[in-house]
Amino acid sequence: MKVYRNHSLKDHNTFGMDVRCTQFVVMEHPDEGEALYAAHLFEAPFHILGGGSNVLFTKDFAGTIIHPAFKGIEVMDDSNTNQLIRVAAGEEWDDVINYCLRHRLYGLENLVGIPGRAGSAPVQNIGAYGVEVKDCIDRVEGFRTDNLQPFVLSAEQCKFGYRDSIFKNEMRGKCLITHVWFQLSKKEHYTLTYKALANEINDQDLSLETVTQCILRIRNSKLPDIRKIGCAGSFFKNPVVPESQYRMLLAQHPDLVSYPAADGMVKLAAGQLIEKAGWKGKRIGNAGVYPQQALVVVNYGGASPEEIQHLYQQVILDVEKLFNIRLNPEVNIL
Numbered sequence: 591m592k593v594y595r596n597h598s599l600k601d602h603n604t605f606g607m608d609v610r611c612t613q614f615v616v617m618e619h620p621d622e623g624e625a626l627y628a629a630h631l632f633e634a635p636f637h638i639l640g641g642g643s644n645v646l647f648t649k650d651f652a653g654t655i656i657h658p659a660f661k662g663i664e665v666m667d668d669s670n671t672n673q674l675i676r677v678a679a680g681e682e683w684d685d686v687i688n689y690c691l692r693h694r695l696y697g698l699e700n701l702v703g704i705p706g707r708a709g710s711a712p713v714q715n716i717g718a719y720g721v722e723v724k725d726c727i728d729r730v731e732g733f734r735t736d737n738l739q740p741f742v743l744s745a746e747q748c749k750f751g752y753r754d755s756i757f758k759n760e761m762r763g764k765c766l767i768t769h770v771w772f773q774l775s776k777k778e779h780y781t782l783t784y785k786a787l788a789n790e791i792n793d794q795d796l797s798l799e800t801v802t803q804c805i806l807r808i809r810n811s812k813l814p815d816i817r818k819i820g821c822a823g824s825f826f827k828n829p830v831v832p833e834s835q836y837r838m839l840l841a842q843h844p845d846l847v848s849y850p851a852a853d854g855m856v857k858l859a860a861g862q863l864i865e866k867a868g869w870k871g872k873r874i875g876n877a878g879v880y881p882q883q884a885l886v887v888v889n890y891g892g893a894s895p896e897e898i899q900h901l902y903q904q905v906i907l908d909v910e911k912l913f914n915i916r917l918n919p920e921v922n923i924l
């Protein structure tokens with residue numbers, strides 16, 4: 591492992607927040623958990639950081655940042671119809687997608703272009719264009735940070751939900767994911783339920799390449815290039831409200847976009863609420879709401895954590911005033 595003291599996190603978070611941590615530990619092997627445990631690192635404040643693309647640092651982190659960097663994709667089972675792979679936490683997510691493309695494996699292709707590492711994918715059950723990563727997760731492997739006990743959780747035990755899992759709830763801050771197992775299909779099939787994707791594909795021949803290229807084109811047209819503009823993707827979760835509240839809102843806003851949610855609830859589009867509250871494309875200093883996608887809070891360059899915080903809190907207040915709905919951040923705020 592490598593240990594750096596008083597380390598800058600600027601290059602370790604896609605928001606580009608210029609903050610520091612007391613100690614930065616790069617794990618080069620999953621077994622190094624033992625040494626970290628023996629050094630009592632999991633007793634003091636610590637945070638596990640993958641690619642830092644779903645985090646907003648609001649200040650310096652007074653503790654240890656643990657960065658699992660170990661890589662590897664192993665084939666655990668290979669039949670005529672499926673391949674089961676075990677992916678180490680430090681693999682770049684897009685390298686997992688590239689592996690699938692090279693080996694003609696189906697299931698994850700709609701998740702191309704999502705920044706971050708494989709170990710983080712189950713944490714918020716990443717999703718895009720009608721697919722969630724839970725659809726292909728076979729199990730998640732790691733160890734508990736409070737007693738070093740290894741765990742293996744089946745997909746069902748991970749309690750996946752919309753941008754949610756056991757790792758954001760009961761096991762939050764108590765475990766380090768070392769490997770994620772994916773069950774992938776060799777049978778050619780695609781998920782094209784998302785209208786914009788079907789439109790983009792139009793009459794092109796279907797293949798893994800066509801689908802991923804179309805998705806990357808859509809993503810590039812809606813999302814900022816994180817090498818130029820800092821952000822953490824969708825800043826807010828889409829709110830889920832009772833049917834009765836949705837009916838009342840619909841009477842005032844007949845164009846309200848909605849999707850059916852579990853238990854008879856209704857999911858609304860946070861981006862539309864933000865746009866209606868007048869925030870789409872609005873900028874205060876170096877912080878702003880992205881003009882092409884109102885769900886994305888951006889750092890136009892050099893924004894301080896306070897500027898980003900002030901902006902997103904104003905968005906929450908204005909949406910609440912207009913719709914009586916309190917938006918919840920999807921991003922981890924530290």
Ligand SMILES: Cc1cc2nc3c(=O)[nH]c(=O)nc-3n(C[C@H](O)[C@H](O)[C@H](O)COP(=O)(O)OP(=O)(O)OC[C@H]3O[C@@H](n4cnc5c(N)ncnc54)[C@H](O)[C@@H]3O)c2cc1C
Pocket residue numbers: 604637638639640641642643644645658679704705706707708709710711713714715716717718757765766767768813814816821822823824922
């Ligand atoms: C431009 C852009 C577009 C995006 N688009 C999407 C999208 O379409 N869909 C989507 O779902 N998300 C999207 N995201 C959000 C983000 O990319 C995903 O949430 C991604 O999985 C985060 O990976 P990461 O490695 O950067 O995680 P980090 O931000 O480093 O960590 C995220 C969380 O996971 C925890 N964690 C990380 N690694 C481990 C581990 N090994 N063990 C235990 N806990 C761990 C962290 O403690 C933290 O709580 C987007 C972000 C950006 C910047």
